[in-house]
Ligand code: COA
């Protein structure tokens with residue numbers, strides 16, 4: 284499992300921000316050609332990304348590009364420009380149906396062939412940000428073996444629903460919960476909503492912890508100041524790691540003794556608790572804490 288605790292968007296047409304993002308040691312850098320880029324700057328964004336990508340050292344960061352939606356007038360120019368530089372993955376916005384991902388799969392396979400890139404090496408991350416996408420989650424989540432994560436896009440969804448965004452995000456709770464549920468069902472990583480109020484770090488931390496408690500493994504961010512608190516919120520704490528190891532050790536001993544459920548520090552431990560402990564250890568390993 285790759286750590287995707289923070290996924291930072293940087294507008295692809297802004298070379299200063301692209302350079303800055305590459306140096307931040309964020310888990311995922313996502314160079315944007317979609318909504319963070321003005322319509323008349325799409326070509327400038329492609330050119331900037333294609334020029335800077337091979338020059339920059341992104342360290343351990345995953346190198347992602349957010350293309351324009353499948354079916355938009357920009358999609359083919361985006362793909363023809365971006366695939367030859369071989370990003371680690373493509374972030375697909377405004378996905379509404381399985382067909383869109385399958386169309387992209389076919390087009391990508393052609394372009395990988397043309398550029399002599401190993402087939403299937405570029406992964407997909409789909410943004411779920413409309414009512415239709417929520418209704419079609421099962422079909423979308425199972426559309427491609429390239430798909431590794433689902434992103435929850437609360438702003439576009441709220442616009443689609445006519446919902447008024449609040450700090451607690453209660454108004455998008457059904458969708459936020461659906462994304463994390465379908466991601467778990469199909470073995471994908473769920474990545475949580477953006478906090479657009481980038482000066483309010485208290486609410487960012489509240490929101491990140493809320494997402495982590497729901498099962499999200501990471502969160503989208505839009506500003507360098509958001510990276511560190513978000514990565515921290517999605518990294519298991521020392522106490523969580525110690526407790527998880529204790530549970531797993533005790534579980535192994537009790538299994539050998541032929542005992543399923545047992546008591547540890549006044550709590551009942553059985554299979555689901557053990558599964559949660561294993562997940563904490565996996566996330567700590569992915570974050571380099573173990
Ligand atoms: N990626 C990389 N660097 C960024 C950045 C980002 N997303 N956002 C800000 N920075 C840089 C700025 O260039 C500035 O660098 P400097 O100190 O070397 O001059 C520094 O971080 C501080 O930025 P600040 O002045 O606080 O913000 P700003 O007014 O320059 O930018 C935004 C504010 C919101 C426009 C900017 O954060 C941004 O473009 N975010 C991404 C937007 C986006 O991609 N949206 C689509 C996805 S939802």
Ligand code: MG
Pocket residue numbers: 318376377412436439
């Ligand atoms: Mg969006």
